[in-house]
Amino acid sequence: MEELIKVKTQGDTQVVSARELYKGLEIKKRFSAWVSDNFKDFIEDIDFKGVLISTPFNPKYPDGKQQELQDYAITIGMAKELCMMSHTELGKEYRKYFLELERKWNDPQEVVKRGYTILQNENARLKIENQAMKPKALFADSVAASHTTILIGELAKILRGNGINIGANRLFQWMRDQGYLISRKGTDYNMPTQRSMNLGLFKIKESTITHSNGSVSISKTTKVTGKGQQYFINKFMKINETA
Incomplete structure (x- = not known):
């Protein structure tokens, strides 16, 4: 036709x-x-x-x-x-x-x-x-086996991108309260607890600092592993779902 x-x-x-x-x-x-x-x-x-x-x-x-x-x-x-x-x-x-x-x-x-x-x-x-309704935490699966570590402040930014209202200071406080970081004041303050290290959530980066007077000190920085990124994103997403 x-x-x-x-x-x-x-x-x-x-x-x-x-x-x-x-x-x-x-x-x-x-x-x-x-x-x-x-x-x-x-x-x-x-x-x-x-x-x-x-x-x-x-x-x-x-x-x-x-x-x-x-x-x-x-x-x-x-x-x-x-x-x-x-x-x-x-x-x-x-x-x-x-x-x-x-x-x-x-x-x-x-x-x-x-x-x-x-x-x-x-x-x-x-x-x-x-697919859109699945928790955004699923997107963290790809970082589980990653060798890239990030700062806790950077993890806070990722969490905010997944709808979790939290900043770096509050995240540090939460990790201390929950026993992931050492809370007692001293040289180990904000360092991972033994439990966290056993879980593979953190790595400690050590840097040598040479001061103007010739003295040398060691700086330690707590960094979140790929497994840790997945672990905390999943944990916060579950908390957010039940809130």
């Missing part, structure tokens, strides 16, 4: 452009006057819906300056009635075309095919939503 007019699908409804139908029927009066005379017996948002289209000011230069025109997306049912109202041979031809479109649209095989497509799209949408 030769295509007389472009047909689009909106939801479970076939629609055509009122301007394209107006042009195809070779209506002599202005488009706005044709709409005013013929649309009054139809219901907006059920039979038709207003849309804006862009079209060139000069058809000879399609890539030139554009203008916006009022158009309408009309249902096939409304299009058939407009064809009859035209009382022309072209109207009869277009109506016959729309009747054939409806017949194919309502064919049981086509109905089943559309239903199957809708089901596939719905399953794909649900799959995407389910």
Whole structure:
């Protein structure tokens, strides 16, 4: 069947452009006057819906300056009635075309095919939503085996990026309160506890500092391992879920 007019699908409804139908029927009066005379017996948002289209000011230069025109997306049912109202041979031809479109649209095989497509799209949408709903902690899995260590302040930034409202100072305090870092004041303050080291959550980076008087001291910095990053992100996500 030769295509007389472009047909689009909106939801479970076939629609055509009122301007394209107006042009195809070779209506002599202005488009706005044709709409005013013929649309009054139809219901907006059920039979038709207003849309804006862009079209060139000069058809000879399609890539030139554009203008916006009022158009309408009309249902096939409304299009058939407009064809009859035209009382022309072209109207009869277009109506016959729309009747054939409806017949194919309502064919049981086509109905089943559309239903199957809708089901596939719905399953794909649900799959995407389910992926999005999984705890963001899952993204930390990739760092579990990483050899890259980070500072506790950097871990706080990662936690904030995962929706946990915590800063570096509060994270240090929480780790001391929970027994991951040494809380007693002294040279070991904020160093990992033996329990943390056994779990592989931290590494201690030692740096040699040479002072201006020639003396040398050792600086120790607590850094979070890849396993530790995963461990703490998962832990905070679980806390956040139950909060």
